[in-house]
Amino acid sequence: MPNVPECVITAYPDGPLLVRGAHRIVDVDGNEVEVTQPIVALCRCGHSGQKPWCDSTHKLTRFRDPAHRRRRDSD
């Protein structure tokens, strides 16, 4: 397997996808989106005004991750 830099994606509870180590991100049209930080947050709620980035609108819209809710309810 080629030596590829590690990229880790973590779903933030009821928030964005945190991407550590992304070296290349493309939008829905295939256009390259410049990655300027070691950790970036991708919108998961669909309401960001700065897609693909999270702009914290998920807090205003009270986005809830259905899978996270199921885990909370089963505890």
Ligand code: FES
């Ligand atoms: S997840 Fe933060 S604005 Fe969509």
